[in-house]
Amino acid sequence: MDLNTVLEVSDARRREPWRPGDAWLGGGTYLFSEPQPHLRRLVDLSRMGWEPVVHRQDGALEIAATCTIAQLSRCGRTLAAEAAALFEQCCRAFLASFKIWNMATVGGNLCNGLPAGPMISLTAALDGECLLRSQGGTSRRVAVADFITGAGRKDLGEGELLRSVTLPARALRCRTAFRQASLYGLGRSGALVIGTLDPLDGSLAVTITAATTRPFRLWFPLPPDGPGLRSAIEAAVGDDEWFDDIHGLPAWRRHMTFRLAEEIRRELTKESVR
Known part of the structure; x- marks a missing residue:
């Protein structure tokens, strides 16, 4: 246009x-x-020359705001990390043409702040941290889960720039589980839930996006049982924070979130379905 x-x-x-x-x-x-x-x-920003993905010495990944979805997908396919599969799963959640994949950027997806933004889902689930730069040259860092404050809203000042998102090495070593629901086959995500299980201490994080107006990352020092997980989601997400648009009513999104979160809990804890 x-x-x-x-x-x-x-x-x-x-x-x-x-x-x-x-x-x-x-x-x-x-x-x-x-x-x-x-x-x-x-x-x-296209001529800034930022490296799309930087593998830091501490094992973290720094993803430039100008990194395209295609570049991130290629990175995920060659990444020697337990969480590598999650990169492709979230890239595929775009359900977009190759033209979009080769133009759309990670930073653009985050800064749009849309509930169904799959780069929000990926980076929030892997405990990502945004590096923001002001017009005055100062920098600040904010967790992705806090950067998105509502549907289309983000913690970004006038003229402030998202430079990159860093995924810590510890998060990349986590086992992951991914679930997505849409109203129809090639539809926008109505609910997207990601679980990460930390092999070091056995903690579980469940990240809810698409169904809610902003990302919710729930962390448990030990995996809860089914009722405990449901109670935690009910306590975290207010009635007015379930998203409502043509891609799904709040009641349906809420129902699917509980269902997908329980599937993820069982997958990562290897609890059999009774």
């Missing part, structure tokens, strides 16, 4: 003052998908 209110495209390497009507341009798959009448200038 043409953005006929945009008057200028600026190279982000030129540090120019931020002004009303500016927007960061990553892959552009969201920006060019619908009218953006408030925009006057796009600040293009």
Whole structure:
């Protein structure tokens, strides 16, 4: 879609003052998908030269905001980590064409803050941490689970930039389980639940996205039983935090979340179905 209110495209390497009507341009798959009448200038990040994925010496992965879904998928297929399969599972949750895969970015998916954003699901489940940079040059870090504050809302100041997301080595060593539900075969996620089991201390984390207005990451020092998990979800997610749109009613999303979370608990604890 043409953005006929945009008057200028600026190279982000030129540090120019931020002004009303500016927007960061990553892959552009969201920006060019619908009218953006408030925009006057796009600040293009494509020439920043950031390495898509950096393997740090401490075993962590730093994923650049400009890393595309295709690049992340390739990384996941070559990653020697227990949680590697989760990368492809979340990339496939896009249900998008190869054109989108090669343009859409991890940072764009997070900064849109949409409940069904699968990069939110992946990075929140693996205890990801966002690196944010202000126009003044200062940096701050915030957990992905806290970065998304509601449907389409995020903890991002005026002109602030998401530089990267770091996944800690310990999270990458976890066993994982993935469940997704949609109303129809090629539909947007109505509920997406990920479980991670830490081999070091036996703790379990269950991350709920798509069904809720923001990500919920529930951590248990030891895996709970079925009723305990259900009670924890009921206590964490308020009645007004179950998402409601054409891709699923809140009651259905809530029901599927409980069902998928229990399946994940049983899979990771190897508890048989009675």
